[in-house]
Amino acid sequence: MAGLARHVDPDEIIKILHDHPDAARKQHIHTHGSVSQSTPYSSRYATQTELSKFRIPQDGAPADAVHAMLKDELDLDGKPNLNLASFVGTYMEREADALMMENISKNMSDADEYPAMMDMHARCVSIIAHLWGAQKGEKAIGTATTGSSEAIHLGGLAMKRRWQEKRQAAGKDTSKPNIIMGANAQVALEKFARYFEVESRILPVSKKSNYRLDPELVKENIDENTIGIFVILGSTYTGHYEPVEEISKILDEYEKKTGVDIPIHVDAASGGFIAPFTHAKVGGPKWNFDLPRVKSINTSGHKFGLVYAGVGWIIWRDEAMLPKHLVFELHYLGGTEESYTLNFSRPGAQIICQYFNLIHLGFNGFRSIMENCMINARLLSKALEASGWYVCVSDIHRKKGEHDFKGVEHPVFSKDDETSADYNAGLPVVAFCFSDAFKKDYPALKQQSVSTLLRAKQYIIPNYPLPPNEDATEILRVVVRESMSLDLLDRLVSDIFAVTQTMMECDPVDLQAFAPGSSSVEKNHSSSGYNAENKHKAKRPMKHGIHRSVC
Numbered sequence: 001m002a003g004l005a006r007h008v009d010p011d012e013i014i015k016i017l018h019d020h021p022d023a024a025r026k027q028h029i030h031t032h033g034s035v036s037q038s039t040p041y042s043s044r045y046a047t048q049t050e051l052s053k054f055r056i057p058q059d060g061a062p063a064d065a066v067h068a069m070l071k072d073e074l075d076l077d078g079k080p081n082l083n084l085a086s087f088v089g090t091y092m093e094r095e096a097d098a099l100m101m102e103n104i105s106k107n108m109s110d111a112d113e114y115p116a117m118m119d120m121h122a123r124c125v126s127i128i129a130h131l132w133g134a135q136k137g138e139k140a141i142g143t144a145t146t147g148s149s150e151a152i153h154l155g156g157l158a159m160k161r162r163w164q165e166k167r168q169a170a171g172k173d174t175s176k177p178n179i180i181m182g183a184n185a186q187v188a189l190e191k192f193a194r195y196f197e198v199e200s201r202i203l204p205v206s207k208k209s210n211y212r213l214d215p216e217l218v219k220e221n222i223d224e225n226t227i228g229i230f231v232i233l234g235s236t237y238t239g240h241y242e243p244v245e246e247i248s249k250i251l252d253e254y255e256k257k258t259g260v261d262i263p264i265h266v267d268a269a270s271g272g273f274i275a276p277f278t279h280a281k282v283g284g285p286k287w288n289f290d291l292p293r294v295k296s297i298n299t300s301g302h303k304f305g306l307v308y309a310g311v312g313w314i315i316w317r318d319e320a321m322l323p324k325h326l327v328f329e330l331h332y333l334g335g336t337e338e339s340y341t342l343n344f345s346r347p348g349a350q351i352i353c354q355y356f357n358l359i360h361l362g363f364n365g366f367r368s369i370m371e372n373c374m375i376n377a378r379l380l381s382k383a384l385e386a387s388g389w390y391v392c393v394s395d396i397h398r399k400k401g402e403h404d405f406k407g408v409e410h411p412v413f414s415k416d417d418e419t420s421a422d423y424n425a426g427l428p429v430v431a432f433c434f435s436d437a438f439k440k441d442y443p444a445l446k447q448q449s450v451s452t453l454l455r456a457k458q459y460i461i462p463n464y465p466l467p468p469n470e471d472a473t474e475i476l477r478v479v480v481r482e483s484m485s486l487d488l489l490d491r492l493v494s495d496i497f498a499v500t501q502t503m504m505e506c507d508p509v510d511l512q513a514f515a516p517g518s519s520s521v522e523k524n525h526s527s528s529g530y531n532a533e534n535k536h537k538a539k540r541p542m543k544h545g546i547h548r549s550v551c
Contacts, residue, residue: 040068083460084478087303091483096353106348111337117348120355129315131276133289142315148269149188150342151298151314155265156192159228161323181230182213183467184237189230204469212240219250228263233271238394239429245285248293263295272299277367283425289317301354311350374420376489377428377480383493384432391435396426428480453499
């Protein structure tokens, strides 16, 4: 997610560096001299001149020199495959990579110019609609988006417009729409409410509700102005699926009593490509268009749809669910098309790669990948708890129906020929924290140090609080993606245990040497946010804020 960035005044930066010679040396500023170029590293950019950062240079620089310098700077980034914080895929097969590069210049807005690409888009919509239980007699309709954030905004806006039209037809007030979501909701859901002027009723989550939307609280907070419920199929905090069918039944009862019809939008950003394929499904109950109250569903193709970042999907169960005046008829470059998106120009290559994955892998291929992810997530969870140092807040490794850790002395559940159906349903996410016994024995050790020490080994594993109400508990979280091999998993477990052992043997003061380094000049001068150590300076505390929860 790109953050807000302020303009950087290069003159101010240079003045600071000139006033502080030590800072200038740290920034490696050279201004005089040049040498003839034969390689990027024999040019003046190797020792005497930095690439311009904040102002376009008067004269350009050789392409090979710029490429080499940018590549060197980008080497400081984390390795995508070891970015275990993110749900976003970092691997595609070689043939998919080739399709991506062959079609990288195609624009989804140029429908008339790229008819084959648009045909593939239509096929993807149809395939995904069928995966999600498209009903006979209804005409499902949908579109690709740039990701789940756009898709959520489109789904929420359609619910708001349907609510307004129904209220206006009945001569009722339309000035106070509200929408229900749990405090575990990703930032995109609350962004919709703020951007489109809908009151967001954010309901607290708890251990009792498995850190997800509590159906009992839904019952207490709905009214005639509720435009819909955002139900999340896979919390980004702990991987738990929210109980779509249970909430649907509550809304059915409410409609019987009041006549107020409240729809559900399922945010299946991750679960939309997991639940249809795993043996566990969502643990038994229905979650998709099999439930009449579910009007729209979104997912991210760039998460468990196994495509690189830049594609999401939203499907409405029937075209009647999409208010006509939200759909634009576009006359562009000689053609006419109907459009309902927030973006116009957007990449087309990801749609092609999504179609490649669906056709190449088929149902059984996707099932194999998703079951493998679940297997590896269970292995990691069980290994962590077996150490006695950690306990998992996520529970996809526990026998179906059991949610609490019973201690290391309790037998670990397993069986021959097991599948995800034998365990609690959820995303392949491992959310874990220090056990009570570990905290009692080592009260001075900070869980954040685990994340920091693992970063030194190139793993990116975030440590952050659970949602408001439960934010006294911090969790480390690993997302097990397709690219998490058994060998990498084995190394990860060994490294987690190794850094934990190091912490146990070190003086707490020594661990401060592993604290995150200072921010770059760009971060200090352009960003409107704060890093972890300065989060107390934020304008709004976490309990009043919006939560990104690392997606």
